[in-house]
Amino acid sequence: MIALVLLTGLSSVFYFYSGKAKSSPETEKLQSTASPEKTLEFLAQDLTRAELKTIQRTLDVSGPVVAVHQATVKAKAAGELLELRVREGDSVQAGQLLGLIDTAEALARKKEKLALLASAQAQLNAAQKSLDSNKSLFAKGFVSQTVVDNAESNYLVAAAQREAASAQLELVEKLLGDTRILAPISGQVSERLAQPGEKVSIDTRLLSIVDTQSLEIQTSLPALEISKVKIGQTADIYVEGIAGTSLGKVSRISPATAAGSRSVPVFIALSGRDNGLRTGLFARGRIAIESTQPTLSVPKAALREAEGRKIVYVIDAEKKIRSTVVETGIEGYNGADRQPVVEITTGLKPGDTLVAGNLGPLREGAVIRTLEKQ
Numbered sequence: 001m002i003a004l005v006l007l008t009g010l011s012s013v014f015y016f017y018s019g020k021a022k023s024s025p026e027t028e029k030l031q032s033t034a035s036p037e038k039t040l041e042f043l044a045q046d047l048t049r050a051e052l053k054t055i056q057r058t059l060d061v062s063g064p065v066v067a068v069h070q071a072t073v074k075a076k077a078a079g080e081l082l083e084l085r086v087r088e089g090d091s092v093q094a095g096q097l098l099g100l101i102d103t104a105e106a107l108a109r110k111k112e113k114l115a116l117l118a119s120a121q122a123q124l125n126a127a128q129k130s131l132d133s134n135k136s137l138f139a140k141g142f143v144s145q146t147v148v149d150n151a152e153s154n155y156l157v158a159a160a161q162r163e164a165a166s167a168q169l170e171l172v173e174k175l176l177g178d179t180r181i182l183a184p185i186s187g188q189v190s191e192r193l194a195q196p197g198e199k200v201s202i203d204t205r206l207l208s209i210v211d212t213q214s215l216e217i218q219t220s221l222p223a224l225e226i227s228k229v230k231i232g233q234t235a236d237i238y239v240e241g242i243a244g245t246s247l248g249k250v251s252r253i254s255p256a257t258a259a260g261s262r263s264v265p266v267f268i269a270l271s272g273r274d275n276g277l278r279t280g281l282f283a284r285g286r287i288a289i290e291s292t293q294p295t296l297s298v299p300k301a302a303l304r305e306a307e308g309r310k311i312v313y314v315i316d317a318e319k320k321i322r323s324t325v326v327e328t329g330i331e332g333y334n335g336a337d338r339q340p341v342v343e344i345t346t347g348l349k350p351g352d353t354l355v356a357g358n359l360g361p362l363r364e365g366a367v368i369r370t371l372e373k374q
Contacts, residue, residue, distance in 0.1 A: 040321070040368045047315065047370065048302060048356035050348040052294040055332040055341055058286035059228065061268070063219035065239060065281045068269070069211035071185050075204040076178035077101050083196050084181070084206065092183040092209060099181040101200065106176040113169040120162035127151070127158035187211035190279065210279050215270045216251060217283050220263035228289045229253060235268050236333075237285035239277060247271050250287060292330065292343075296350060300331065300340040301357045312348070313355040313362050321355075321366045324348065 075081075084099040086092060131151040137143040191208035194200060217237060221229060235248040251269035258265055268285070270277060302312050306323070314324045326347030334341050348354075355362065 040362070040366050042368055042370050044370060046356055046359065047353055048299055050296055050298050050344060050350060050352040050354065052350055053297045053334050053341060054294055055292045055297055055330060055334065055343060056288045057290050057330060057332040058288055059221065059225055060286050061217065061219040061221065061235065061266070062282070062284045063217050065215055065277060065279055065283055066218045067210040067212065067279050068214035068216055069185055069187070071209050072205055073098065073181060073184065073207040073209065075101060075200040075202060075206055077106065077175055078201045079105060079179065081194055081196050081198050081200050084192065084194060086189050086207070087192050088189050090189045092187065092189060094183055094186045096183045097180060098183055098207065101179040101181070103176060103179045106172065106179055110169070110172045110176060113165065113172045117162070117165040117169050120158070120165040124158040124162045127155040131155045181206060183209060185209055185211055215277055215279065217248060217268040217270065217285070219266050219268065220258060221266050223257060223262045223264060226253070226264045229266060229287060233287050233289060235285050235287040237268065237270065237283050239281050239283045241281060242276055246277070248285065286333070296344045296348065297341040298344055298348070298354065299356055300342045302354055303328070303342060304358065315353040315368060319368050321362050321364060321368060323364055
């Protein structure tokens with residue numbers, strides 16, 4: 001009985017180990033097929049190359065859109081505003097009649113001055129006849145020189161009175177002309193500040209007009225940076241609410257700093273016209289201040305920070321992802337496509353393929369596959 005039990009136990013141990021040995025290769029094969037190496041798929045635009053490019057250094061700017069030419073239309077005469085023919089958004093031309101102020105008072109004063117001028121002219125004519133007559137009598141010896149002198153004096157007084165009456169009439173005619181409200185510049189009405197029927201006095205603000213064909217960005221730059229800015233430098237401008245960019249140029253630089261600050265006002269003229277630009281919109285942009293020689297660079301979005309070092313994900317010859325530590329130089333924008341780029345001083349060589357944007361952490365050694373563009 002004891003011998004039979006021992007024999008049975010030894011047989012079980014033998015079959016257990018022999019079965020395990022036979023199943024191990026199959027198990028390993030199943031495990032290897034159950035966890036294959038994962039392949040990452042990328043679109044063509046997700047990859048880029050380290051290339052020699054011209055880097056354009058820039059200065060960031062911001063400020064409101066303002067009109068180079070704008071004007072406030074004010075009343076030049078006092079009276080009732082009879083009509084105002086334009087409203088906000090209407091286009092006007094320089095010299096166009098925009099409205100009228102009541103002319104009743106001006107017309108009455110004109111009649112008065114016309115009567116005074118006629119009276120002065122009649123007195124001048126009488127003085128002229130008297131002088132001519134006295135000169136003729138003096139030549140014949142009928143009157144003295146004193147009579148002639150008095151006649152000349154009366155003529156001069158009458159002539160002066162006539163000139164004064166004429167000047168007063170010109171002033172009234174000017175006042176009458178001032179009752180016509182004319183556009184001082186061409187542009188669009190931005191504000192209407194009065195309504196027909198209102199009593200207005202001299203210098204009452206009636207309308208605001210802006211020339212939307214000449215817009216610019218009003219910004220300020222620190223005094224330490226102003227030496228880098230020159231008239232004629234180009235600028236990419238992004239205006240709130242406007243899709244895309246507008247190309248601008250530095251048109252004016254103030255010769256003095258702004259009051260209460262150490263910043264210098266700079267004005268950037270905009271070249272776009274029919275793209276929806278309006279005064280008062282806020283704009284941001286960058287002024288191109290200098291360009292480098294072609295240097296090795298990559299898109300700025302390709303850089304990542306890891307443990308205080310800058311890295312990029314490079315695709316090696318085996319189509320595998322390798323994180324590579326790089327050192328960078330100047331930052332700016334590519335002169336051709338305005339893409340933010342950064343100079344690579346060490347770590348890459350021209351032609352290296354790398355991940356272009358921030359796609360999150362990527363597994364070291366992962367194989368990639370580029371999808372064909374649909």
